[in-house]
Amino acid sequence: MMDNTKVLEEETSSTSAHKCPWMPTSYVDCTDFELMKKAKIHAAHVLLWSRDEKPVSPYHYDDIELPMQTKILMQVRFDGSFGFPGGFVDELESKVPSSFPKFLELLQQGVCRELFEEMGFGRDTSPSYVYSCHPAGREKDVMLHFFMFQLTPSQMKAISWGSIISTSDEVVGLSLVPLYTMKDGIRGLPTFLTNSFAGNAVEQLLRCILKQGFLSEVEVRKATEVAFKILKKRGGGDLKFEFQSHTHIL
Numbered sequence: 001m002m003d004n005t006k007v008l009e010e011e012t013s014s015t016s017a018h019k020c021p022w023m024p025t026s027y028v029d030c031t032d033f034e035l036m037k038k039a040k041i042h043a044a045h046v047l048l049w050s051r052d053e054k055p056v057s058p059y060h061y062d063d064i065e066l067p068m069q070t071k072i073l074m075q076v077r078f079d080g081s082f083g084f085p086g087g088f089v090d091e092l093e094s095k096v097p098s099s100f101p102k103f104l105e106l107l108q109q110g111v112c113r114e115l116f117e118e119m120g121f122g123r124d125t126s127p128s129y130v131y132s133c134h135p136a137g138r139e140k141d142v143m144l145h146f147f148m149f150q151l152t153p154s155q156m157k158a159i160s161w162g163s164i165i166s167t168s169d170e171v172v173g174l175s176l177v178p179l180y181t182m183k184d185g186i187r188g189l190p191t192f193l194t195n196s197f198a199g200n201a202v203e204q205l206l207r208c209i210l211k212q213g214f215l216s217e218v219e220v221r222k223a224t225e226v227a228f229k230i231l232k233k234r235g236g237g238d239l240k241f242e243f244q245s246h247t248h249i250l
C-alpha cells in the first residue's frame, strides 16, 4: 500500500514555494494530509505564466527598459480585487479520498474546470501543485491549494490580448503582473502590490516569483516594503493589519 504521508512529503518538498518569512500574513502552510482531509471546503487556484525564449526587445518607458520576458497572469475579479483563476472544489465537500495522489488529482481537475469556466481555456492542462495553506486558526474550515502552469508565449498572448475571452461573470479583466521596479522605486511591482487581493493571492504570487527565481529575494522584499509604506501613507493605522486586511477576505 502506498504511504500517503511520504507521497505528500515528496510532493511538498519538491514543489513547495519559498516562504516569505518577512511578509506579515494570516495564513498558515499545511503539509499534513490528515489535517487537509478535515477541512470542510477546499479551494484551488492556478498561476499561469510564460517566458519568451528569445530575448524580447524591451519596452522603453520613461527612464528604464521594462524587462517583461516573463509574464504572470492575474484576473480582476467581480469584486474589484485581484486573484488567480480557480475556485471551490465542490467534489471534495462531500468526500475526500483517502490517498493524497487521488486528492491532488481531484484538486487538479477542479482547478482545470474553473480555468475553463473563467477563461474558456485549459480543460486538458495539468498544473503542478505548489502548496496548501489555511487561514490561521481555521484549518478545519477551508484549505487553499495552489498550482502553477506554464503557457507557451503564444497561448499567453492569445489570453492576455483577449482572443480568449472569459465566459464568466466573475472575471471583469485580465492583467499581467509588472515584474520590475522602476527607477523611482515605487512604480511597477510595489504599486501593483498595493491593490486588493482575494484570499492569500498576494502571498501566492510572491512565493511563486521566488520559487521560480523570476526576481531575487532582495527585489521582492524591497517591493513589498515599499507597498507597505504606500498603504500606510494612504490609510494610516497599523501597517500589518492593513496589509492583512487587503489579503484576508475569507
Ligand SMILES: O=c1[nH]cnc2c1ncn2[C@@H]1O[C@H](COP(=O)(O)OP(=O)(O)O)[C@@H](O)[C@H]1O
Residues within 6 Å of the ligand: 043, 045, 082, 083, 084, 085, 086, 087, 088, 144, 170, 198, 199, 200, 201, 204, 249, 250
Ligand atoms: O487567487 C486567489 N488566491 C487565494 N485565494 C483566493 C483567490 N481567489 C479567491 N480566493 C479565496 O478562495 C475562496 C474561493 O473563492 P473563489 O471566488 O475563487 O471561488 P468561486 O469562484 O468558486 O466562488 C474564497 O474563500 C476566496 O477568498
